[in-house]
Amino acid sequence: MPKQQIHYDVIVIGAGPAGYVSAIRCAQLGLKTACVDNWRNSKLQSSLGGTYLNAGCVSSIALLESAKIYHLLNHEIDSHGIHAENISMDIAQMMQRKDKIIETLSNKIVDIFAHHKISRIHAQAKLLNARQVEITPLDHSAPSIIQAKNIILAAGSSPIDLSCAPIDNEFIIDSTTALSLNSVPKKLGIIGAGVIGLELANIWSRLGSEIILLEAQENFLTLPDQQISREAYRIYTQHGLEMRLGARVVSTKKGHKKVTVEYQDNEGLHCLRVDKLIVASGRKPNTENLAAEEANLMLDENGFVHVDENCRTTLPGVYAIGDLTSLGPMLAHKGIEEGVFVAEQIAGIYAPINYDILPSVIYTEPEIAWVGQTEQALRAIGENIKIGTFPLSAATRSHVMGNPEGLVKIIAHADTDTILGVHIIGAQASELIAEAVLAMEFSACSEDLARTIHAHPTISEALQEAALSLEKRTLHLPVGKLPS
Ligand code: NAD
Numbered sequence: 030m031p032k033q034q035i036h037y038d039v040i041v042i043g044a045g046p047a048g049y050v051s052a053i054r055c056a057q058l059g060l061k062t063a064c065v066d067n068w069r070n071s072k073l074q075s076s077l078g079g080t081y082l083n084a085g086c087v088s089s090i091a092l093l094e095s096a097k098i099y100h101l102l103n104h105e106i107d108s109h110g111i112h113a114e115n116i117s118m119d120i121a122q123m124m125q126r127k128d129k130i131i132e133t134l135s136n137k138i139v140d141i142f143a144h145h146k147i148s149r150i151h152a153q154a155k156l157l158n159a160r161q162v163e164i165t166p167l168d169h170s171a172p173s174i175i176q177a178k179n180i181i182l183a184a185g186s187s188p189i190d191l192s193c194a195p196i197d198n199e200f201i202i203d204s205t206t207a208l209s210l211n212s213v214p215k216k217l218g219i220i221g222a223g224v225i226g227l228e229l230a231n232i233w234s235r236l237g238s239e240i241i242l243l244e245a246q247e248n249f250l251t252l253p254d255q256q257i258s259r260e261a262y263r264i265y266t267q268h269g270l271e272m273r274l275g276a277r278v279v280s281t282k283k284g285h286k287k288v289t290v291e292y293q294d295n296e297g298l299h300c301l302r303v304d305k306l307i308v309a310s311g312r313k314p315n316t317e318n319l320a321a322e323e324a325n326l327m328l329d330e331n332g333f334v335h336v337d338e339n340c341r342t343t344l345p346g347v348y349a350i351g352d353l354t355s356l357g358p359m360l361a362h363k364g365i366e367e368g369v370f371v372a373e374q375i376a377g378i379y380a381p382i383n384y385d386i387l388p389s390v391i392y393t394e395p396e397i398a399w400v401g402q403t404e405q406a407l408r409a410i411g412e413n414i415k416i417g418t419f420p421l422s423a424a425t426r427s428h429v430m431g432n433p434e435g436l437v438k439i440i441a442h443a444d445t446d447t448i449l450g451v452h453i454i455g456a457q458a459s460e461l462i463a464e465a466v467l468a469m470e471f472s473a474c475s476e477d478l479a480r481t482i483h484a485h486p487t488i489s490e491a492l493q494e495a496a497l498s499l500e501k502r503t504l505h506l507p508v509g510k511l512p513s
Pocket of ligand 1: 085086191220221222223224225226243244245246276277278279309310311312358359360361389390391392
């Protein structure tokens, strides 16, 4: 039987980016806050930061940085007159570096929690009703109940299981295990050429794996602008990733040392033998067991928590944020903004989020980043648009860096010149997109971007050049070489 009740102003369930940021903002606003999180690292200890920090984005970017250096040393430095011999890789050390980064960042959250006097509870939480949360210690000792005027659900998401490819984390692995392998698989199959599949493919191919991505959809990367997706497809395949589109995996069979994957495409059934198979076929909200049945927390047909535009659930004083809701894509920064938004609402401040201007990034080499609408979506609704593009091969800085792949595309309204979307593939796209986000937040026109002084030489000039190209102008391209 539950043994005690402690009262808070706010209880946050989940300490991923949405949850921990929300807890910190609540505390900054003077609210007595508790944050309950059940993450256990490989040492079975608490580690704040959720999937994003412990087994997702941060791990992925940390490994991609190592993989880029390894690849650079092996393939790209001779032209600089630098010759490296006997390059070797120590995967265990690479993983240790990644784990150290996670530990440092997670400990920082612990420190910020302590500084703001946030109660940190390492336990399994279950919403009992609009005011009460049951917390069960992870050693399964007796649960207790804590109580608050407001409850913020931020329990995140987890990989979708495929019945045709059951995870054993030896041959058929999930994205978490794929970020902790202790050797480089010779031949690596990946189910799903979405964001996660592509990020993992980029890491392991740069470390030496042969990669085959099996993607059920006929079209490659449907979220970004299709011109960018086509360019991405061209570059990735040139870099050695093998992509089989329209290929739906139907069964898998584990052998002694390999796994056989059966997939169906337009031409029929095919077999593929790989050393390891990663399942990266999407994520689902962690709503199973999040609330007691009698709490009557309303979910939609896909298991997302039903919320209004203010992240309010159907229960008074209970909010849901981040990957738990379908109010926008599953992105860490979307969750972070919702965390702040909800904390401020509780404290009586109302500063809503502009979901229309939400940047997306795919951390591959080169990176892909976009904000706003695609050309295809705008044409589909008959919007009168104009388009400017600029190839990074024409930007002085990209050339000097030896990284001239990619392009910047700006879509503006043909009558008002307002920027409606910016799409980038290329080096540092994740950083460049910030300028576009800011421009769009201020309802900038493409002329504003075209007349903004950019340091020369920088990659950011490509944004200015893309805007200039809308006026059939250029600063740095030879006459007659304007991109079409
Ligand atoms: P996703 O939906 O982006 O991609 C999964 C892909 O798997 C889909 O294209 C789907 O068609 C394919 N698929 C499903 N079943 C299949 C089958 N049987 N055979 C072949 N293909 C199959 O999902 P994801 O890549 O797992 O990412 C999940 C979420 O996490 C996304 O919302 C993503 O935006 C987010 N995320 C974002 C980042 C980032 O911001 N960089 C990083 C990681 C994850």
